[in-house]
Amino acid sequence: MSAILSADDLNDFISPGVACIKPVETLPPSTTADASSLETEVILDGQQPEVAQPAKITLTDCLACSGCVTSAEAVLVSLQSHSEVLNTLDLGPSLDLLGPDADGRYTVHGLEDESRKLFVASVSPQSRASLAATCGRNITEKEAGQMIQRLLMGEEGLRAGGRWHNGFAWVFDTNAAREACLVLGSDEVLNEGIGGASRPAKPILTSSCPGWVCYAEKTHPYVLPHLSRVKSPQALMGTLIKSTLSKFLGISPDRIWHLAVMPCFDKKLEASREELTDAAWARTGKASRGVRDVDCVITSKEVLMLAESRGINFFDLASSRPLPRQTPFPDARIEKFLCSRGSSHSQSSAAGTSGGYLYFILQEIKARHPGSDIQTTKGRNADVVEYTVTSASGEVIFKAAKYYGFRNIQNLVRKLKPASASRIFGARTAGSARRTGVKSTALDYAYVEVMACPGGCTNGGGQIKVDDPVVMGRRGLSSKPGPSEQKEWLSLVDEAYFSADESEDVDVHVGADGSQEVPVNGISPSYARDTLAYWASTTGIALDKLVYTSYREVVSDVGKDKTTDTERVIQLASKVGGGW
Template sequence: MSAILSADDLNDFISPGVACIKPIETLPAPPPPTDDNGVGLEHEVILDGPGAPQAAATSAEPTQISLTDCLACSGCVTSAEAVLVSLQSHSELLTVLDGAPGLRIEKDEATGKFSVLGLEHPEARLFVASVSPQTRASLAAATGRGVREQDAGNMISQLLSGEAGLRAGGKWNNAFSWVVDTNTAREACLVLGAEEVLAGETAPGAAKKPILSSSCPGWVCYAEKTHPYVLPHISRVKSPQALMGTLLKTSLSRILGISPDRIWHLAVMPCFDKKLEASREELTDSVWGGDGKPGRGVRDVDCVITSKEILMLAESRGLDFFSQSRTAVPATQQAPFPDATLSRFLFPPRSKRQTDPAAGTSGGNLHYILNHISTQHAGSRIETVRGRNADVVEFSVIAASGEPIFKAARYYGFRNIQNLVRKLKPARQSRMPGARPMGGARKPAGKSSGLEFAYVEVMACPGGCTNGGGQVKVDDPIIIERSGLSAKPDLQEQKYWLAQVDEAYFSADDADGETTAGSSGDIVCGISPLYIRDTLTHWAGVTGIELDRLVSTSYREVVSDVGKNKPSDTERVVQLAGKIGGGW
């Protein structure tokens, strides 16, 4: 279990009686072992790491529950998932790196063709990583004032692929062939999201208005398990992490002619829930390489570690992250990416930077959509109205005539999300003859939901993704040691720390944040939709896969028993007997 998670951290712990039904669902099972007195020994799920209970030598084999199983479980909500994210950790990363020599890419300069060396070893992998801007901002703030996000990004790249990083140790001196910026995938997600909002509900499988953003996995899991009636409203566009994973696995496997399981993709993210997203069956090669249906295939993202775990990764190799070089890894130390068009997209001449605080710290989905719509209506303006707190904001695009063209909102934090889903709850029809609908949306007849918005940006963390659960925190020992803050920081110190992270997130030189390729009339928030669309079309052509299958995802209701009335012991026996072919 990752050292940053322990049983003591699970303040939402669900008691074993309602927590995990997986051992029960796998009946029939062999008779449990007994001790010398004939007393049965129960199964137990073992948590490794500090503070974990130690199994007795005579106990039964621990029940094996994978992270994917947990997402499909009908009993757990959060605690078991929090424990099982230890299956994706910096320790697992090091285990894979040390498991076999890495694959190497070689280009024949005469023919321009690429070949893969090392395939004779069945466990050899091609290592590639993607890093989020929120992670870079968190580590920039941890490094010290004046350190920009780009500086921290170079330090991460040096750790993952530089000569003085992971490559300097381990059994095989393995490192990552490429370290890419998820901001490039973010730009594609912004363009796809705007197209989705403007397309309406006519396309098959399209999301219903109001469309709710889908890049926050904590919010998606919450909706799937507790409020399935909002699933038709959630955007079908993949998150930047998921889209980047699909792009890397599909393009590299098809161009290089190797199996996708020979490519090992690490994502560095600000949020523990991103580990849950990576385990979704909707984000595997069974969707893009199979029959288009979710299944237990090769994951697009093999492992997710958080900002905090980057520091632990360096420490595990005996390295000081803060002493890593702030200069970019020389091009001579990196393998060429085997497609020129995708290489220009993944490794642009200038870094992609979010420099407008109005976009927020969660990728800027709503900000881009508002500006995209505003540019289509000459003389229009964007108006902002703050809601009941700082994490609820309403936006309107107002035409030159004063008429509203488009309405949207931002809801951050679970307390605000609860109010959002309550407004979307469908009205319940009374059984009394002639009675009006009960509860649900408080809107006039003809309204499809209780919200007048066309789009809502939803994030589980108050303040957005720079405040993610996997970020370096102000009360972490390394920050207390380096910053001189108190061991138990007060509210003001916490706000000061988050302000530093946000400052790093929006940091940029004049040369940073340049627009993508495209005509001057084609630019929205520094992004060229035409260039993005051409790149996506090229990607689909290279892989031979329909673009919609590459960029879209789906959701499903996860039936949960938590909070419901539990059957009696007799009823449970009858249910279990039925499942194993018995009866009464």
Template sequence: MSAILSADDLNDFISPGVACIKPIETLPPAPADENPYELKFSNEAPLPSDLPPAEISLTDCLACSGCVTSAEAVLVSLQSHAEVLNALDTAPALQLGQDGGIQSGVGSQDGRIYIASVSPQSRASIAAAYGISEREAGYMIEQLLSGPQGLRIGGEQKNGFQWVVDTNVAREACLVLGAEEVAASMQGGKEGPTKPILTSSCPGWICYAEKTHPHVLPHLSRLKSPQALMGTLLKTTLSKKLKISPDRIWHVAVMPCFDKKLEASREELTDVHWDGETSPGTKGVRDVDCVITSKELIMLAESRGIDFAALPRSQLPSSQSFPDQALHNFLFPPRSSIKNNGDRAAGTSGGNLHYILQYFASQHPGSTIQTVRGRNADVIDYNIISSSGETLFKTARYYGFRNIQNLVRKLKPVRPSRMPGGRPVGGARKPVGKAGSSVELSYVEVMACPGGCTNGGGQIKVDDPIVAERLGRETKPGPQEQKEWLAAVDEAYFSGSENGVVKSGGNGEMEVDSPSDTIYGISPSHIKNTLSHWADVTDIPLDKLAYTSYRAVISDVGKDKTTDTERVVQLAGKIGGGW
């Protein structure tokens, strides 16, 4: 959801339509001695007047295309900063010993583990709002979530988050797996998505594709997003190592986008899909229990009476050691291998496309990366050119729904015309990518927000009181001020490449040598070894841990529901003068 679609300004909230496919489950149960096949008139047994209202969850919303975006925004509000405070007050924190095991005492039977993951885009938004570096913003967020002056000062349980992790570590795992996925498709593998592969880490784009353009679903990358992968890693490892139920692990993600709340609600991202002991008929426990945006993070502090700006901008002491040492070193890397946000060429959406270009360029020594700008700044073609001038690999970047619509139109399959001699219907006049090239486009980075993820709908905006007060602005900002503000957020995002934001690991931290196979600052062998270790620890195949699926959303809302049989009966009645 882009900045112009922020839920704060919507005033056309409506309830889901009467044709919504969510079933009504509030009918009173039939008595045990009643004949289930007996017909009764509705006036014989009036319904009670105190029935609870029907509830529609985010998962139900994603299963129906009959509701407008405003209704989705209402459902999105169910995942809020208030939900975080309610969760922290639900149960005491589960205490772990130095060996990572559960300590006996308060909370050992009913306690929870509270853990948070923070995106670099959210840190950049906080940094720009308060005029600080991204590193300092990361420390302030950690102080709020885990520190003694943060959330722990209030609430029934005085709870805070036991771990605060950076989603960059999951992002780097997604980059390595994504490059392998594209390489497999280029080698003609039958499994996996078809070319061109489209990124799937943007939930707004995924929801749009599932509801309106099912023909692009075979092209979507099967990889989970960094948010989803981090949620799966945390819940699988903790539940298996500590031998506790996943519902005793509560995970919140701080993200730049409202649509990330929709992603967290997907049925594919629950323990049903990785826990063999969970019944497939149940809804399952979410890998990410709640998502709050950068703006809601400030509201979270205000709800506890905390002045966010006054929080210490210093690093907390080393956190509790994660139950598995190898995964602890992965989640909390030593200072010598701090995760960064990449350079400007990678963009502000994780660098999926940039890493893949670097990966394939490394496979062809002497090759260069050619950049060709499209009709606007959010459409760019990237080609890998060999030393002899041959095009080896073609990719592209499409940001914003206006450009995405052009992309999906080009990917629409061509069908033959019903008219004799007619031209085929559908598809694009020109293939995706530049005309005149025999090389097929292999990969496209797709993001719903123009400019990328730093422009997400949940980010702090230039007209928010925090920004207006710091900048001393009294009038409403215009387009130029908004452009300058987004540039300031991007600047803060890229500053993370120099400073780093993740604190050192806890007990048992050790320095590691720089791997020799590093590509764009990432070691594929280290990532793959860590993921293999994760699969061994949890005894779950990696394809269940790191990959997901998509489905076309088919709805009859607003469509003619008359069947062919009923239509024939109607015509037969009209023939006999049945008007």
């Protein structure tokens, strides 16, 4: 990339008819254009010049649907890969963390060398499920998480190679942040939010799927007031790690390098958002764009590539070797919150594989209204479901829905489109679902769980697919898998996702008055709220700055006339022979 040209200058949209950010090898070969190609083409003997066929893409191929990925974002995505992880690990020795001492304090050595960093990672349960299914041999999600720990932290993993033999100091489970996001999202829907802040417009739409957020910002900005302001688990984990370690270790956030392992390529775009940097929560007073809360995102597939690049067989890490020992986290209460559930989770399969946002809200409403009942109504396909909570007397208490996949999302946003006034005097309002005498059912919902991938996050674009050579080799498949094999594969990934030990103990939170709270789907809402409040108090940062984010309309410059007035005058003058 040219030193003159920065990613900030690239705000164009890449349309599928022009180009696509599918892997380069799938695109048709480009031809070198000569000077004559810049002039108007002349058709000779009735023969049309040959034009290369555009790449054929589908909704599944797109990172964020319908060509709404910009070239700037393509650059940002390319900068986040397993190669970037290895290059960063090899820049210099990691910071030395010594402690805790008798007072529980830590000492960080090596700060004088700016290339030295402290490496921290967080891993999603969907990625662990994908790797568990790939391993086979009845490997559970928890065991797959332990394999990732051995890779990132262990002596037999990344530390065995590289220039400095660096590894990660901590590897956390994003389920801790997910549980906090569930409580925050429920509070946003059922209460007034944190600090008395106003809630989004109804229906409130989930915002943890970056592909959906990207699509909304660039194609349907009228739905932005409906988006939940709660950060995604990836983003919340990044803020929690960097703000807490920065506070307790006395180092700046840019000395902490946070890697996230996610099931989706769009998470790379999320990590690049300006709203998800320390500029949104740190009191630096600097007019800078800030340090990312998540420095790099790699997908489940890239975990295998990461291991292979260092000559490590990832599947050999499923051994009985003891797990690498993690240094105690600088704050015991935050450590308990991050590590109490281990590398596993336990939730009902009815919650789905995308975090269970809607399911948690429905269960909390049911707990608040004894005797109430949850009724489900299937939509036009398996990825559209409506939910209604009714009281014992049959009164409707709450209505919600889930919409997965871009085809269904398009129907949802069409229903939410506001009415547009006709330019014809006396004409009726048109152009929306709110026609005279017609009321959109989407407007009746209080909440909608929206995810870009059909089937949920275990089917994310960054997951290991059944036609991957690794999977085909380990499953003994000689021909390209068909639809039945793909369906069976997804069911195996889902099975691994729900393979948590149901006997795991769930912390029962005891209030100051000695009362015990009944967990909702294995989660104690008051425990999560108390921990979040403690986090805000220890860092000295308002909680709303730590847990909420914002969105903005993104306008494409493609197809717009960028010619300045001076250029237009010059062009006009040249056409009339100068004249001045």
